[in-house]
Amino acid sequence: MSEEPTGSTVTRRAGRPREGYEARRQEIVDIAARLFAERGYHATSLDELSAATGLQRGGLYHYIGSKERLLFMIHERFIEPLLAEAHAIEDRGDPPDATLENLAGALMRDIAEYRDQVTVFLHEWRTIHPKDRERAQAVMQARREFEAVIDRTLRRGVAQGVFEIPESRLATLGFLGMINYSYQWYRRDAAWSADDVAQAFCSFFLDGIRVR
Amino acid sequence: MSEEPTGSTVTRRAGRPREGYEARRQEIVDIAARLFAERGYHATSLDELSAATGLQRGGLYHYIGSKERLLFMIHERFIEPLLAEAHAIEDRGDPPDATLENLAGALMRDIAEYRDQVTVFLHEWRTIHPKDRERAQAVMQARREFEAVIDRTLRRGVAQGVFEIPESRLATLGFLGMINYSYQWYRRDAAWSADDVAQAFCSFFLDGIRVR
Amino acid sequence: MSEEPTGSTVTRRAGRPREGYEARRQEIVDIAARLFAERGYHATSLDELSAATGLQRGGLYHYIGSKERLLFMIHERFIEPLLAEAHAIEDRGDPPDATLENLAGALMRDIAEYRDQVTVFLHEWRTIHPKDRERAQAVMQARREFEAVIDRTLRRGVAQGVFEIPESRLATLGFLGMINYSYQWYRRDAAWSADDVAQAFCSFFLDGIRVR
Amino acid sequence: MSEEPTGSTVTRRAGRPREGYEARRQEIVDIAARLFAERGYHATSLDELSAATGLQRGGLYHYIGSKERLLFMIHERFIEPLLAEAHAIEDRGDPPDATLENLAGALMRDIAEYRDQVTVFLHEWRTIHPKDRERAQAVMQARREFEAVIDRTLRRGVAQGVFEIPESRLATLGFLGMINYSYQWYRRDAAWSADDVAQAFCSFFLDGIRVR
DNA sequence: TATGAATGAGCCTTCATTCAT
């Protein structure tokens, strides 16, 4: 319930401001993500967080500031690397179907790696309202940006005559939904790797829209 | 808990009879579903529920028994009609692709009609734990049963040489995910009806797995 | 729940240490005993307890854990010293009538000193049921143990030909009842000290059973 | 939980105002006494009473008026016959020790017969405060009157040279306590009848105070 | 008489957060 934290008393001795601080913070954010994903944000108390991290209630506040700020930190954790990779893939200018396959892989790997964080995001982003709207907007913005990349790629495929899609917006929604919904069932110890899943899904979907 | 008492309608004496009780209960369950979907189960207080229903806190308990029982009632609301329709469709014995199209339509219409209830289910079913496990099992069972119908249909298609699927379980998950995820974005006032969406998704997906 | 944490007093860092915690808890338990004795356990709200202790409702829970645990703490308060003294008296091996006089004195002084606690015990021990049965058993066990000491002493007196008692169990019940019932009427500011009462009662009772 | 009440629909048909009413009321009061004795007044809800009597919440109120009025009815049930018998015994003018023996028998039989009611009285009489003080006073008055009878008898014995008592008030308290405390342990199915107990207690006590 | 839906106050408890140490 409250084992002695890791650091030795020697290394702890004042001075350098955040040597291990940032790492510890990240670790706490990930633990919070796990608990929030398992039980929900509101159903997880700071006492449970305290027990899971080994820090006392008061000590936690040095790292998290407030419970709600944890939500932001959790969101940022998975959306930033995903967006970065999405833009890199798009910039490579591969053919549309290859680009989509790569995007599917990137998204699926992100979900697999940060499943807890994604779960929290999808279940709790409505929770933020109060006032920190600005910061919440950044997260929503990032989410929409990823969707836009998919959208552009699909339309590029149509323009190049590679895809044939009656309703491009629905294709985006279907494609994303197929993958995103995996946050509900994917397990790291499953028979398929994230890339296996992405490839299988792409083979269903791209064959369905590809011009023959 | 609420079966009709023994006496015939003749013996039934004073005290406004059950006439209306069941309707009122259903109405309350739907209001709860809306609030839970909007703000989350734990973030919705009984005070808010009381305000939304026009009943005092105490009066609510005539209908709900407990806050957690609301979760069950909400689940049952959308899963029972869906399952009934799914079995009816399967029993018709249409060709596999027609069956899948009909199942997609049924599921999509269910999500469109009971979007709040589905949202609550997908976000909160982990919440039930405590002891009503038995009743929770019934819900999980119903959910798995719907999945099994999809699964059987896909495999029937493969057996009949209509579909070509490397990994049948992944096809089920992709197909379901594509549609289920619509709980996150579908709006009743959207440009597409539930059937439009189901048809579009089927055209993507079935073309992708259909043997040519 | 409240054992001393591991570290030595040297390692113990900030946060006002346990120094005082135990004393405060005891004080709270005694205040609760007074209120419970005056108005009854169920009729005393935590608000009243909060007002009487000067702690806010939430703060109380640092010390009590739950309202029901207060019952245990109250019981332990008076039964442990009583039992300890009873065993010490018995071990002295005085003649049976002297032993009984000493036991009566010990019991009567305990009731006088912990009248509130005894009142709560006699009125509310049926209240504990739920699950903390184990702990409840310990209390019942202690109570029976005191009775057993009386019982043994009376039978020793009979065996030694000092007492003459037709029905030894009824003698125990009468002896104990006479003294125990004083929880209903004894006041610390009365004309008689606890020892006065014990002596008077013994003179009635022992003369009644003593062989002539 | 709610079996059909006893009366046939025929006898029930309007008219004669209280034919079975009073009997039913008494029955309800006794059931309430049992529940209050078992669990305490405050811990017993009207729902439990409703379940135990077979009447619905609303119907109960035709008989009881309010929960607190039940306390009065319970008290009156055992104190009135006791007091009547006590006065009858005193008026017979038997020798003091015979009178005491008879009083002990009357009290012990009353406790045995109305153990639940006595328990409720001893545990809950402080509960009545609010305003119905007048009616509560009547009960306290009756209780004191019984004590006074004992007191007078003991002093008569001393005056007649039959008893030798240093502190007459303590004798009364001891004598009464010995018997009254039996509400804590007496069971109707015990090896001893109420009269057995009364006789045994008198033999201890009267021998203790009798002049030799 | 009897019902049971409805009330609204009040109950025990938990919670996120603060702050002296």
Added chain:
DNA sequence: CATGAATGAAGGCTCATTCAT
């Protein structure tokens, strides 16, 4: 950095009681 005692609002739920039927 860290502790843990303390806060005070709010949470889910139960209660005695009323009243239209």
